[in-house]
Amino acid sequence: MYDYISIHYHDYTNKIRTDILENYLTRSLGFTKVSHLRFTKEVIGEVVNLTGIHANLNGSYAFNTLEGIEEVNLIEIDVPRYTNDIIEKTISEIAVQITKEFSWIIDEDHGLN
Template sequence: MYDYISIHSDTYTQKIKVEVLEQYLTSNLGFAKVSYLTFLKDVNGELVKVTGIPANPNGSYDFITLEGIEEVNLVEIDVPRYTDDILEQALSDIARAIAKEFSWIIDDDHGLN
Protein backbone atom coordinates (compact mmCIF):
# COMPACT_ATOMS: atom_id res chain seq x y z
CA MET A 1 0.00 0.00 0.00
CA TYR A 2 1.27 3.46 -0.89
CA ASP A 3 0.85 6.57 1.21
CA TYR A 4 -1.02 8.67 -1.32
CA ILE A 5 -2.76 8.72 -4.67
CA SER A 6 -1.35 11.23 -7.19
CA ILE A 7 -3.57 12.86 -9.77
CA HIS A 8 -1.95 15.29 -12.15
CA SER A 9 -2.05 16.89 -15.53
CA ASP A 10 -0.32 15.02 -18.33
CA THR A 11 3.39 15.92 -18.16
CA TYR A 12 2.46 18.36 -15.38
CA THR A 13 1.89 21.15 -17.90
CA GLN A 14 -1.81 21.95 -17.39
CA LYS A 15 -2.57 23.92 -14.23
CA ILE A 16 -5.83 24.89 -12.59
CA LYS A 17 -6.62 27.86 -10.41
CA VAL A 18 -6.68 27.21 -6.68
CA GLU A 19 -10.23 28.59 -6.51
CA VAL A 20 -11.43 26.07 -9.10
CA LEU A 21 -9.97 23.14 -7.15
CA GLU A 22 -11.38 24.44 -3.88
CA GLN A 23 -14.85 24.92 -5.35
CA TYR A 24 -14.89 21.43 -6.85
CA LEU A 25 -13.64 19.66 -3.73
CA THR A 26 -15.99 21.46 -1.35
CA SER A 27 -19.14 21.75 -3.48
CA ASN A 28 -19.00 18.56 -5.52
CA LEU A 29 -17.08 16.10 -3.37
CA GLY A 30 -18.03 17.30 0.13
CA PHE A 31 -14.57 18.08 1.47
CA ALA A 32 -14.03 20.80 4.06
CA LYS A 33 -11.21 23.30 3.65
CA VAL A 34 -8.94 23.07 6.70
CA SER A 35 -6.09 25.26 5.48
CA TYR A 36 -4.79 26.70 2.24
CA LEU A 37 -4.94 23.92 -0.40
CA THR A 38 -5.71 21.28 2.23
CA PHE A 39 -9.09 19.59 2.53
CA LEU A 40 -10.54 16.86 4.77
CA LYS A 41 -13.51 14.53 4.58
CA ASP A 42 -14.70 11.66 6.74
CA VAL A 43 -14.92 8.61 4.50
CA ASN A 44 -16.23 5.44 6.11
CA GLY A 45 -14.96 6.54 9.53
CA GLU A 46 -11.50 7.61 8.35
CA LEU A 47 -10.33 11.17 7.71
CA VAL A 48 -9.11 11.54 4.15
CA LYS A 49 -6.88 14.48 3.30
CA VAL A 50 -6.57 16.01 -0.16
CA THR A 51 -3.85 18.53 -0.97
CA GLY A 52 -3.39 20.67 -4.07
CA ILE A 53 0.26 21.04 -5.02
CA PRO A 54 2.32 22.88 -7.63
CA ALA A 55 4.82 20.47 -9.19
CA ASN A 56 7.68 20.92 -11.61
CA PRO A 57 7.76 19.04 -14.97
CA ASN A 58 9.31 16.00 -13.24
CA GLY A 59 6.44 15.78 -10.77
CA SER A 60 8.55 16.94 -7.85
CA TYR A 61 7.25 19.52 -5.44
CA ASP A 62 8.01 23.05 -6.56
CA PHE A 63 7.26 25.19 -3.48
CA ILE A 64 8.47 26.20 -0.06
CA THR A 65 5.01 26.98 1.33
CA LEU A 66 1.55 26.54 -0.13
CA GLU A 67 0.49 30.03 0.96
CA GLY A 68 0.18 32.32 -2.02
CA ILE A 69 0.15 29.53 -4.61
CA GLU A 70 -2.35 30.48 -7.34
CA GLU A 71 -2.32 27.37 -9.57
CA VAL A 72 -1.73 23.66 -9.06
CA ASN A 73 -1.05 20.74 -11.37
CA LEU A 74 -0.98 17.91 -8.83
CA VAL A 75 -3.51 16.65 -6.28
CA GLU A 76 -2.56 14.11 -3.63
CA ILE A 77 -5.05 12.04 -1.68
CA ASP A 78 -3.53 10.66 1.50
CA VAL A 79 -4.42 7.00 1.95
CA PRO A 80 -5.26 6.24 5.60
CA ARG A 81 -3.07 3.66 7.30
CA TYR A 82 -5.91 1.17 7.69
CA THR A 83 -8.20 0.65 4.75
CA ASP A 84 -10.84 -1.87 3.83
CA ASP A 85 -12.58 -2.62 0.54
CA ILE A 86 -15.24 0.02 1.15
CA LEU A 87 -12.69 2.76 1.88
CA GLU A 88 -10.52 1.73 -1.07
CA GLN A 89 -13.52 1.94 -3.38
CA ALA A 90 -14.42 5.39 -2.01
CA LEU A 91 -10.84 6.62 -2.50
CA SER A 92 -10.84 5.25 -6.05
CA ASP A 93 -14.12 7.02 -6.75
CA ILE A 94 -12.73 10.32 -5.42
CA ALA A 95 -9.54 9.97 -7.47
CA ARG A 96 -11.48 9.13 -10.64
CA ALA A 97 -13.86 12.05 -10.09
CA ILE A 98 -10.98 14.53 -9.73
CA ALA A 99 -9.16 13.08 -12.75
CA LYS A 100 -12.30 13.25 -14.87
CA GLU A 101 -13.20 16.79 -13.80
CA PHE A 102 -9.83 18.23 -14.77
CA SER A 103 -8.92 15.77 -17.54
CA TRP A 104 -5.93 14.66 -15.51
CA ILE A 105 -4.41 11.21 -14.95
CA ILE A 106 -4.00 8.97 -11.93
CA ASP A 107 -0.50 7.61 -11.47
CA ASP A 108 -0.16 3.93 -12.33
CA ASP A 109 1.18 3.23 -8.84
CA HIS A 110 -1.86 5.00 -7.47
CA GLY A 111 -1.84 3.82 -3.88
CA LEU A 112 -4.64 1.27 -4.01
CA ASN A 113 -4.60 -2.48 -4.46
Protein backbone atom coordinates in the same frame (compact mmCIF):
# COMPACT_ATOMS: atom_id res chain seq x y z
CA MET B 1 6.00 6.89 4.84
CA TYR B 2 2.37 6.84 3.84
CA ASP B 3 0.37 5.71 0.85
CA TYR B 4 -1.09 8.30 -1.44
CA ILE B 5 -2.70 8.69 -4.82
CA SER B 6 -1.19 11.22 -7.23
CA ILE B 7 -3.44 12.87 -9.79
CA HIS B 8 -2.05 15.18 -12.47
CA TYR B 9 -2.05 16.11 -16.14
CA HIS B 10 0.05 13.59 -18.08
CA ASP B 11 3.06 15.94 -18.38
CA TYR B 12 2.29 18.34 -15.50
CA THR B 13 1.79 21.30 -17.87
CA ASN B 14 -1.97 21.71 -17.35
CA LYS B 15 -2.78 23.65 -14.18
CA ILE B 16 -5.95 24.31 -12.21
CA ARG B 17 -6.63 27.63 -10.51
CA THR B 18 -6.86 27.15 -6.77
CA ASP B 19 -10.31 28.74 -6.52
CA ILE B 20 -11.72 26.33 -9.10
CA LEU B 21 -10.19 23.34 -7.31
CA GLU B 22 -11.49 24.53 -3.94
CA ASN B 23 -15.02 25.04 -5.26
CA TYR B 24 -15.06 21.62 -6.90
CA LEU B 25 -13.72 19.76 -3.87
CA THR B 26 -16.00 21.47 -1.34
CA ARG B 27 -19.20 21.74 -3.37
CA SER B 28 -19.10 18.62 -5.53
CA LEU B 29 -17.07 16.13 -3.48
CA GLY B 30 -17.92 17.21 0.07
CA PHE B 31 -14.41 18.04 1.28
CA THR B 32 -13.81 20.62 3.99
CA LYS B 33 -11.09 23.23 3.53
CA VAL B 34 -8.52 23.00 6.33
CA SER B 35 -6.13 25.63 4.99
CA HIS B 36 -4.97 26.92 1.62
CA LEU B 37 -4.93 23.88 -0.73
CA ARG B 38 -5.45 21.39 2.11
CA PHE B 39 -8.76 19.58 2.41
CA THR B 40 -10.22 16.78 4.48
CA LYS B 41 -13.17 14.44 4.32
CA GLU B 42 -14.34 11.72 6.69
CA VAL B 43 -15.02 8.38 5.06
CA ILE B 44 -16.55 5.78 7.39
CA GLY B 45 -14.71 7.13 10.42
CA GLU B 46 -11.34 7.58 8.71
CA VAL B 47 -9.97 10.97 7.69
CA VAL B 48 -8.93 11.37 4.06
CA ASN B 49 -6.60 14.30 3.39
CA LEU B 50 -6.14 15.92 0.00
CA THR B 51 -3.52 18.49 -0.98
CA GLY B 52 -3.21 20.62 -4.10
CA ILE B 53 0.44 21.10 -5.06
CA HIS B 54 2.45 23.12 -7.56
CA ALA B 55 5.07 20.66 -8.88
CA ASN B 56 7.79 21.04 -11.49
CA LEU B 57 7.48 19.36 -14.89
CA ASN B 58 8.72 15.99 -13.63
CA GLY B 59 6.32 15.98 -10.68
CA SER B 60 8.83 16.86 -7.99
CA TYR B 61 8.10 19.45 -5.36
CA ALA B 62 9.29 20.93 -2.11
CA PHE B 63 7.49 23.58 -0.10
CA ASN B 64 7.30 25.08 3.35
CA THR B 65 3.92 26.64 2.75
CA LEU B 66 1.20 26.55 0.15
CA GLU B 67 0.20 30.16 0.81
CA GLY B 68 0.41 32.30 -2.29
CA ILE B 69 0.08 29.37 -4.71
CA GLU B 70 -2.55 30.30 -7.30
CA GLU B 71 -2.42 27.25 -9.59
CA VAL B 72 -1.76 23.57 -8.99
CA ASN B 73 -0.71 20.78 -11.32
CA LEU B 74 -0.69 17.90 -8.83
CA ILE B 75 -3.23 16.59 -6.33
CA GLU B 76 -2.30 14.06 -3.67
CA ILE B 77 -4.87 12.07 -1.73
CA ASP B 78 -3.46 10.49 1.42
CA VAL B 79 -4.74 6.97 1.96
CA PRO B 80 -5.58 6.40 5.64
CA ARG B 81 -3.44 3.92 7.54
CA TYR B 82 -6.45 1.76 8.36
CA THR B 83 -8.67 1.05 5.40
CA ASN B 84 -11.17 -1.52 4.24
CA ASP B 85 -12.81 -2.28 0.91
CA ILE B 86 -15.46 0.41 1.33
CA ILE B 87 -12.94 3.15 2.18
CA GLU B 88 -10.65 2.12 -0.69
CA LYS B 89 -13.60 2.08 -3.11
CA THR B 90 -14.72 5.54 -1.95
CA ILE B 91 -11.21 7.00 -2.33
CA SER B 92 -10.92 5.38 -5.75
CA GLU B 93 -14.23 6.95 -6.80
CA ILE B 94 -13.05 10.38 -5.58
CA ALA B 95 -9.83 10.05 -7.58
CA VAL B 96 -11.70 9.01 -10.72
CA GLN B 97 -14.18 11.90 -10.35
CA ILE B 98 -11.27 14.36 -10.12
CA THR B 99 -9.61 12.89 -13.22
CA LYS B 100 -12.84 13.18 -15.18
CA GLU B 101 -13.51 16.74 -14.04
CA PHE B 102 -10.07 18.07 -14.99
CA SER B 103 -8.99 15.56 -17.70
CA TRP B 104 -6.03 14.45 -15.59
CA ILE B 105 -4.68 10.96 -14.85
CA ILE B 106 -4.00 8.84 -11.79
CA ASP B 107 -0.25 8.30 -11.60
CA GLU B 108 0.62 4.64 -12.23
CA ASP B 109 3.43 4.77 -9.66
CA HIS B 110 1.24 5.78 -6.71
CA GLY B 111 -1.98 4.65 -5.21
CA LEU B 112 -4.64 2.65 -6.93
CA ASN B 113 -4.05 -0.76 -8.41
